[in-house]
Amino acid sequence: MRWLGKFLLFLIGILAVMAWFGGGITLAFWGFVSQYADSYTYKVGFKHPGDQCGNNKVAFSVDSGAPLTCGYGGSHQKLPGFTEEQDDHLVKSAEQLGADGIDTSDRAVIQQYVDSVVATIPLDQRPQHPWFYGWKMGVAGLIVAAPPTYYLFIRPRLNRPPIRRGYLR
Structure with a gap:
């Protein structure tokens, strides 16, 4: 035993x-x-309509610059810490730059805008x-x-x- x-x-x-x-x-x-x-978290994605957004919170259409619907709810997501005005400016800039398609220089301009806004967000308002x-x-x-x-x-x-x-x- x-x-x-x-x-x-x-x-x-x-x-x-x-x-x-x-x-x-x-x-x-x-x-x-x-x-x-x-x-x-603060990287902008550039995809074709119908593609998965991946890890990007915000993605824009490569063809037209229109915001793509990522995640749940079927609407464009706002980046954390961005105000409504900053988010609207981001969407309008992407649509203007992407009227004839978004190339690599347009992508850089959009990402630089996001980076400049992120630099102004206080640390306690970031995720x-x-x-x-x-x-x-x-x-x-x-x-x-x-x-x-x-x-x-x-x-x-x-x-x-x-x-x-x-x-x-």
Whole structure:
């Protein structure tokens, strides 16, 4: 009966290490992916009508400069921290520049306008994330996953006796 308790304790230990390792890897993946997605908060997308907007909050038609409907609700989304006037100016500028199609120089002008407005938005009005977010979460996940990785995969290989070749036993 004693062996059953030891066996169950061993299984619980294996499950705990697997959860520890899996949780660390998941935390790292989620942190780095969310950091990448947040870099698109103030990036303007230029797509063809019917395309997916991707990570961009605001997208304009490459063909006409008209705002594309991204997300839920079927309407043009406003960038966080922008006033109605700034948003209207952005839409009108894109429509004027895109009357004959938006080329790379038009894209640069629109993105520069967005960047100039973002520079004037106070930090407390920009989207804020908790302290433990993005790359910090990713690094923490890698740190959490490191001990089980070492003890499961690296340490057993270090403790192996060397292979002796060419000797008769």
